[in-house]
Structure formats: C-alpha cells, structure tokens
Amino acid sequence: MAIFDTSFVLILISTVLMSIAPSAVGNKLTDTEIKHLCSKTNNLGSCYKLLKSDPRTKNVDARGLVEVSVDLVSKKANKTYSLINSFVNTTHDSRLKNIYKSCSSNYNDVIRDLKVIKNYLKSGAFKNIHVQVKDASEEIKQCKKVLGGATSDGAHIKKKNHEFEFLINIVEVTSDYLNKN
Numbered sequence: 001m002a003i004f005d006t007s008f009v010l011i012l013i014s015t016v017l018m019s020i021a022p023s024a025v026g027n028k029l030t031d032t033e034i035k036h037l038c039s040k041t042n043n044l045g046s047c048y049k050l051l052k053s054d055p056r057t058k059n060v061d062a063r064g065l066v067e068v069s070v071d072l073v074s075k076k077a078n079k080t081y082s083l084i085n086s087f088v089n090t091t092h093d094s095r096l097k098n099i100y101k102s103c104s105s106n107y108n109d110v111i112r113d114l115k116v117i118k119n120y121l122k123s124g125a126f127k128n129i130h131v132q133v134k135d136a137s138e139e140i141k142q143c144k145k146v147l148g149g150a151t152s153d154g155a156h157i158k159k160k161n162h163e164f165e166f167l168i169n170i171v172e173v174t175s176d177y178l179n180k181n
Contacts, residue, residue, distance in 0.1 A: 028059050037065075040173045047170055062178040066129070067121055069174045073167035074114045077136075080160040081107040087153050096153070103143040103157060110136045110164075117171070129175040133168060140164055 029037075034057070038047035051057050056068045084107060088100040113136040120128045144161050147154045 026061050028061060029057075029065060034065070037173050037177055038170075041166070041169045043166060046166065051170070062174070062181055063121065063126075066126075066171065066174045066178050067118075069167070069171045070114060070117050070121065073136075073164065073171055074111070074118075076160070076164050076167050077107055077110050077114060080157070080164060081111060083160065084157060087157070091153070099146050099148075099154070100157075102146045106139040106143040106146075110139045113139070117175075126175065126178050130172070130179070133172045133175060137165070137168055137172075140168070 031052070034051055035044070035048055038044045038051065041047045050072070051065070051068065054068055054072070057065065060068065081104065084100050084104045088097055088104055091097050091100065113132045117129050117132045120126065120132070140161050144158065147158055147161075
C-alpha cells in the first residue's frame with residue numbers, strides 16, 4: 001500500500017509541476033515571450049519586427065519559432081552564397097577571386113550546418129543544435145577575416161555577413177530557449 005501511495009504522490013506532483021511550467025513544445029508563444037527572446041539578441045527591435053512580420057509566427061511554439069528562424073537564416077545564407085559565387089565568376093583579380101572562393105566555401109559549410117539543424121529539429125535532437133549554430137557563426141567569422149580590405153564587392157559581402165550574424169543570433173537564442181524548456 002505504501003508503494004501505491006508513493007507512486008500516487010509522485011504522479012500528482014509531476015502533474016502539478018507540468019501544469020505550472022508547461023513545455024515550450026506544443027504551447028503557443030505569446031508576443032511577450034517573443035519580445036523576451038528577442039531581448040536576448042543583439043537587436044530586440046529588429047528581431048521582434050522580423051519574427052512578427054512572418055505569418056508563420058502567429059501561432060507558433062518554441063520549436064516552430066526555431067524552424068522559422070532557421071528558415072530565415074537559410075534563405076539569407078543561400079542568397080549570400082549565390083552573390084559571392086557571382087563575384088567569383090566575374091572578378092578578374094586573382095587575389096579577390098581567392099578571397100571570394102574562400103567565403104564561398106565558408107557559406108557552403110554554413111548551408112550544410114543549417115541543413116543539419118533542420119534535421120535535428122525534425123528528429124527532436126534539440127540539444128545538438130547549439131554546436132551547429134556555433135559552427136555556422138565561426139564560418140562567417142572566417143569569411144569576415146578573409147575579406148579584410150577587399151573592394152566594394154567585399155563591403156557588400158561584409159554587410160551580408162552582418163545580416164547573417166544577426167539572423168544566426170536569433171537561431172541561437174530561440175534554440176537555447178527550446179533546449180531549456
């Protein structure tokens with residue numbers, strides 16, 4: 001009888017705790033929660049505006065918010081990769097061509113990292129996302145480093161790198177939230 005009572009009490013406590021702190025997966029995030037998450041990025045206003053402008057965030061849970069964030073950064077990475085490759089194909093300066101090729105390789109790796117993140121989201125392996133986010137961030141740092149004193153095309157890529165860093169920061173914050181809940 002004591003085992004039954006102990007089991008009953010444990011089940012009751014678990015039920016109460018789950019109702020007090022529900023899981024982030026499956027529960028719609030409020031505007032306040034999204035603002036709170038955005039406050040952890042390097043630009044609260046831009047983060048919130050970007051996320052709320054996407055119709056997919058109207059009824060999204062924590063997992064869905066990470067999916068939207070990854071989708072946004074993936075689109076940016078693919079566009080930047082294409083842009084850099086166009087510079088590789090149009091420049092005649094061998095030094096610049098090598099710089100652009102290096103950044104192209106970095107973005108190729110970033111795109112691969114983002115695909116891995118999408119697979120982790122599908123499989124529920126949320127704890128593994130952090131490593132891929134860090135890897136993608138490091139790739140962009142390498143591209144920035146190589147660009148150094150590149151020309152106006154390089155300045156354009158630097159701007160795209162900055163935009164990417166902002167977006168990957170959102171993925172980092174939202175995925176950290178998903179892991180904690």
